[in-house]
Amino acid sequence: MTRRAIVAANWKMNGDSALVNTMVSGLNNVELQDNVNVVICPSAPYLSALVVKAKEDKLNAAISIGAQNVSEHDNGAFTGEISTKMLQELSVEFVIIGHSERRCLYHETSTQAAHKVKAALNAGLTPILCIGESEAERATEQTETVLASQLQPVIDEVGIEKFIDVVIAYEPVWAIGTGKTASSEMAQETHQFIRQFLAKANENVAAKVPLLYGGSVNASNCEELFAQPDIDGGLIGGASLHVEQFKVICSAAKGK
Numbered sequence: 602m603t604r605r606a607i608v609a610a611n612w613k614m615n616g617d618s619a620l621v622n623t624m625v626s627g628l629n630n631v632e633l634q635d636n637v638n639v640v641i642c643p644s645a646p647y648l649s650a651l652v653v654k655a656k657e658d659k660l661n662a663a664i665s666i667g668a669q670n671v672s673e674h675d676n677g678a679f680t681g682e683i684s685t686k687m688l689q690e691l692s693v694e695f696v697i698i699g700h701s702e703r704r705c706l707y708h709e710t711s712t713q714a715a716h717k718v719k720a721a722l723n724a725g726l727t728p729i730l731c732i733g734e735s736e737a738e739r740a741t742e743q744t745e746t747v748l749a750s751q752l753q754p755v756i757d758e759v760g761i762e763k764f765i766d767v768v769i770a771y772e773p774v775w776a777i778g779t780g781k782t783a784s785s786e787m788a789q790e791t792h793q794f795i796r797q798f799l800a801k802a803n804e805n806v807a808a809k810v811p812l813l814y815g816g817s818v819n820a821s822n823c824e825e826l827f828a829q830p831d832i833d834g835g836l837i838g839g840a841s842l843h844v845e846q847f848k849v850i851c852s853a854a855k856g857k
């Protein structure tokens with residue numbers, strides 16, 4: 602087996618203390634296949650409660666906690682930002698970087714995402730780097746150009762060898778929160794492009810990087826998506842807020 606599978610929950614700006622408790626309790630008896638990691642990424646105010654509850658309940662070691670964003674700066678006058686050190690202090694292990702909502706709504710660039718990936722790696726956090734094209738970009742056959750333009754600045758910034766510690770989430774913007782999932786064939790084709798793009802820089806690294814699919818993944822479509830040869834799990838939005846649905850998705854993932 603070369604690659605672990607990862608199912609990451611991106612709660613976005615949803616959830617509350619009650620969800621922290623029900624999710625941890627619910628995940629206590631989740632059945633995971635071999636070589637699978639589950640990552641829960643709540644809003645920052647709930648990170649601490651999640652860490653405490655996970656410890657109290659002796660949650661399966663395969664289940665980790667992640668943040669939804671991090672600053673590229675170490676510290677200083679950056680109101681509202683969170684540093685890698687703060688996440689480390691909370692025992693957070695993963696961080697989502699460059700989500701399309703950060704790119705579209707808060708104008709984050711691929712260069713900034715590259716700096717954030719570097720900061721995360723330097724702090725021993727695993728970045729979940731999000732990339733994906735818009736509907737208009739796919740319609741005009743720019744998908745591969747867009748994905749390459751989102752990946753290349755990160756490769757240039759940290760070096761391809763460091764991607765061994767990076768997780769990539771391919772999330773077509775048009776599939777996020779819309780119920781319009783990419784077909785498993787389309788998702789596989791794009792994941793294969795991403796892996797081949799990485800392989801041009803380093804084949805060994807490319808073979809080991811987990812590539813997650815995100816965009817309207819649910820309990821009904823996860824199995825088919827995860828069965829694709831280059832899809833190593835998912836980044837789950839809406840369905841990750843429902844414990845039973847999320848457990849089904851976690852159980853469908855398998856290392857490859």
Ligand SMILES: O=C(CO)COP(=O)(O)O
Pocket residue numbers: 611700772776777778779780815816817818836837838839840
């Ligand atoms: O953006 C996503 C996860 O980061 C996907 O969201 P949905 O699963 O709600 O489409």
